[in-house]
Amino acid sequence: MxxxxxxxxxxxxxxxxxxxxxxxxxxxxxxxxxxxxxxxxxxxxxxxxxxxxxxxxxxxxxxxxxxxxxxxxxxxxxxxxxxxxxxxxxxxxxxxxxxxxxxxxxxxxxxxxxxxxxxxxxxxxxxxxxxxxxxxxxxxxxxxxxxxxxxxxxxxxxxxxxxxxxxxxxxxxxxxxxxxxxxxxxxxxxxxxxxxxxxxxxxxxxLTMAAKELSRGRFDLEIEVPSNDEISFLAKTFDRMRININNLISEIQQKAQLESELQKNKLLLQESQLRSLQSQINPHFLFNTLDTLSKKAYLEGSEETSDLLASVAGLLRYNLKRLDRSVSLYDEVKVILQYIDIQKARFTDRLRFVQETDRSCFHVQLPGLTLQPIIENAVIHAVEPLEEGGSITFRVRDGEDAVIVEIEDNGVGMPEDKIRNILEERVPVAEGHSTGIGFSNVVRRLRLFYGRDDVIDIRSELGRGTKVILKLPKERGIGYDAQAVNRG
Amino acid sequence: MRKLVILLVSALCVVLFYFTLSSFIKVFHYDLTVPAQSGGTPPRYRLVLITQELDTPFWNKVGTGALQAAKQNGAGLEVWGSYGKNREDFLKKIEIAIASHVDGIIVQGLEEEEFNRLTTVKAAEKGIPVITVANDVPMEESLRRTYVGSDHYKAGQMIGRRLLSDMGTAGHVVLMGSNREEDYQRRRISGILDILKAYPNIRTEVVTAGETREEVVQKTNEIMNKEPNVDAFIAVAANNAGAMIQEIDKRAKVEKYHVYSFDDSPETLRLLKLGKIDALIEQSPDRMGELSVKLMIQWLKGESFPLDYNGYFTDIRMLRAEDLR
Missing domain, CATH: 1.20.120.1730 (Four Helix Bundle (Hemerythrin (Met), subunit A))
Incomplete structure (x- = not known):
């Protein structure tokens, strides 16, 4: 009753x-x-x-x-x-x-x-x-x-x-x-x-008071009515409704956050694409021209120039097509070597590149053009400003469940705040003359790709050099596939 | 504020509750049992005490004694009678008692034909025993079972002897009586005369007056006019004593006369105290009532059969003026 x-x-x-x-x-x-x-x-x-x-x-x-x-x-x-x-x-x-x-x-x-x-x-x-x-x-x-x-x-x-x-x-x-x-x-x-x-x-x-509070937007006050009749039932239902609304709101907030992250990601990609597009002025024409130049140099007996031109063309091609998909470590290493060839032509003996790679790890997938910007960064900071040049060591070794990639230079080192800036993905101050894709862009993409934050680490000592360590998991975690991102 | 209101309301409740409860208790406390339900078996014997002189000190005492005795013996007793010697009423009461089939009638004797007819014919016909009390009637005419009361003859003798010792063996004595022929009066007079007749020098004169005060006063006057040398007055009927002494006192100092009376009424006792009466006979009315009831019950139970026809005498005592002073 x-x-x-x-x-x-x-x-x-x-x-x-x-x-x-x-x-x-x-x-x-x-x-x-x-x-x-x-x-x-x-x-x-x-x-x-x-x-x-x-x-x-x-x-x-x-x-x-x-x-x-x-x-x-x-x-x-x-x-x-x-x-x-x-x-x-x-x-x-x-x-x-x-x-x-x-x-x-x-x-x-x-x-x-x-x-x-x-x-x-x-x-x-x-x-x-x-x-x-x-x-x-x-x-x-x-x-x-x-x-x-x-x-x-x-x-x-x-x-x-x-x-x-x-x-x-x-x-x-x-x-x-x-x-x-x-x-x-x-x-x-x-x-x-x-x-x-x-x-x-x-x-x-x-109940009226509680309703008033709710209408003012305070969803965190518990509704308690000590009674044993329908009002109490009403109050309980009301309270459940309040909790549900509360949950919904927090869910929406979470979603909004995710949404904004995705948006940021998309912007980053667009930015890199834009940059690459800027340098893509009629790529076929550029490739053909470079190829022609390379053949001509070869015919004229300048084999070294010919190889250099071929490397530049390969780098350019890679740069244009590999940005939006995952690639194997092997491909990345190849591009690095081409890039080093080009830079060696520029710096000659000032650039010493040491490669210690475990080829069994080359099957690991990673986002395209992630290692090259780091090497470029090392060249810009460790080799270019120094008269005697510097050495860059590139290591690939097998960790237990991840492939460890290390890029070490013996340059001036990186200040602490700069490292923090990079690792916290803050917009870096444009400096130097990179191929276009910034360090933090790389960090961001790596993290998104693997779905974890500890994928990159930077250790530096001022005056002694910088070491960038990438831990590339053999099994990919839950992350955002670059392709999915591209589609969005 | 809220506390104050609560306090006030609860105080009000308590007060109202108290009054309601007390009223409730009072209402339910009333013991409204109808007396009929409180029962009471009718007494085994229904006795009536009938007198002509209700509400006189003497008969009140008789009544009290009788009621006490009746209560002790588990009998019911009512005192009936007439006021101021109303004979008609008195006889009517006797007739009612007989018609009501009471178990026993204790009655003040009255020498009258109707009284005798009622007691002999009516009461005897119904088998109701009659005992006379205080005043006797001749047994042969009334068929009474017995008499309970003072021995009036003896009382008369006592007064006679007292007179002799006070007055000596010579003098003129007036005996003032009632003009109604009452047995007790006759006995008293004969008692006195029996003592005095041995002395030829004592002249006695029996005077009868009516019942009312005026008649007594008139008679006293008459006798004092006729006989100026009276030495002693004896009021044979006690009711006459007051008026008589008052009249004597008007004409001469009453103290020089020897005045005697029977019955200790408040009036005579007062006069005795004042020394206007030299001596009077004190009777035992309560004993009369008590004894008459006891004898009646004994007779009804068949314990004492037959009763002494001559009667059962109760104590009499001489009260002298000098004893009271």
Missing amino acids: NSIQKKILTLSAIVLFIMVLIWVVLIYYNQKTQDQYNRILQRYLQMNEVTATSNRMVTALNNYLQDPSQLHLGELNESKRRLQEAQGQISRLQNGGNAFTLTNYVNLIDSFVESTNRSVKSADEKNNEDSLNYFTEATRFSNYISDTTLTLLDKELKTYDQFYRGIIEQSEELKKLGLWMLALITVLLLVFTYWFSLSITRPIQK
Whole structure:
């Protein structure tokens, strides 16, 4: 059943019960008093009945003596019967106070009846004198009966005096009781109703407050309504709704964050593509020209120039096509070597390149053009500014579950804050003349590709050199495939 | 504020509850059992004590004694009677008692034909025993079972002897009696006369007056006019003593007369204290009531049968003025 309904029903039931109870008690007492009054009245009436009947009987006797007809005898007998009936009733009215008088009374009636009988008998025997005497006696007895009735009534009043007073006082007291009870019940009901209505409205108030808070946008306040009815249920549901909304909001926030990251990624790619496009001025023409130059140099006997031109063309081609897909370490290493060839042509002996590679690791996949920018960076910082040049060591070795690629130079080293800038992927200050793709671009792409942050580490000592360590996992983690990114 | 309101409301509740509860207790406390239900078996014997002189000190005492005895013996007793010697009423009461078939009637004797008829014919017919108390009636005429009361003849003798010792063997004595022929009065007078007749020098005169004060006063006047040398007055009927002494006092110093009376009523006792009465006979009314009831019950139970027809005498005592002073 409905709980609030139950509460209301309970209240009504209690009120009803109290009212019925009072009603029953009052009715009961009223009835009792009424019965008592009736009984008392009955006594008086019965006593009076005796007097009246005895008087009637005297009249009947007189009539009979005057005119001894059957009719009058019938009347006489009728009144006699009624007198004896009344006598029987009277004898039941005995109590402690009137036992003596009542017995006298009953006997007196007997004597009266006897005198009457004798009078009738004497009259029947035509003994008029005796008949008259007995008639006189009967009349006297009738008077005595009246007297005794009065005495009895008097005694009755005396005996019942306390009782009557009791009844009067009780009814008086009952009236007072009624008033007091009315007052008490009124106050109690008012208090109870107030308390009861509070038990309904207070949860609603709390709920209202909670709703207000929610509408203001505060989703973190718990809604608590201590009650056991529907309001509590409502509050619980409301609370669940609040939690759900809260969860949804945080989910949306997370998604938005991801979205913004993706957006950033896309921008980075576009940037690199743009850069590469800028350098792509009619690539076929450039390739063909470079090829032609290379052949011509070869024909003119300048083989070295020819090789150099071929390397430049290869690097360019790689640069243009490998940017948006993953490549094997082998391909990357090849490009590095071509790039080193080109740079060696420029720096000659100033650039010393040491290669320590484990060829068994060359199958590892990695995003295109990730190693070349790092090597380029090393060339720019470790070789170019120094007159005596520098050495770059390139190592590939097998870690346990990753391939470790190290690029070490012996240049001036990198300041701490710069390393931090790179590792935290902040936009670097453009410096030098790279092929276009910045160090942080590489870091970013590597992390996205493998889906982990520890893929790159930079160690540097000022004046002693810099070491960039890449840990390329053999199994690719959850990350963003460059292709997927490209499509987005 | 809230606390104050709560406090006030609860205080109000408590007060109202207290009044309601006390009222409730009061209402339910009333013991409204109808007396009829409190029962009471009718007494085994219903006796009535009937007198002509209700509410006189003497008869009140008789009544008290009788009621006590009745209570002790488990009998019911009511004192009926007439006020101020109303004979008609008195006889009516006797007739009611007989018609009511009471078990026993204890009655103040009255010498009258109707009284005798009621006691002999009516009561005997119904088999109701009658005992006379304080005043006797001749047994032959009334068929009473017995008499309980003072021996009036002896009382008369005591007064006579007392008179002799106070007055000496010579003098003029007036015996003031009632004009109603009462047995007790006759006995008292004969008691006195029996003592005094041995002394020829004592002249006695029996005077009867009516019941009322005026009649007594008139009679006293008359006798004092006629006989100025009276030495002693004896009020044979005690009710006459007051009026008589008052009248004597008006004419001469009452102290010089020898005045005697019977019955110790408050009036005579006062006069005795004042020394206006020399001596009076004190009876034992409560003993009379008590004894009469006891004898009646004994007779009804058949314990003492037959009763002494001559009667059972209760104590009498001479009260002298000098004893009270």
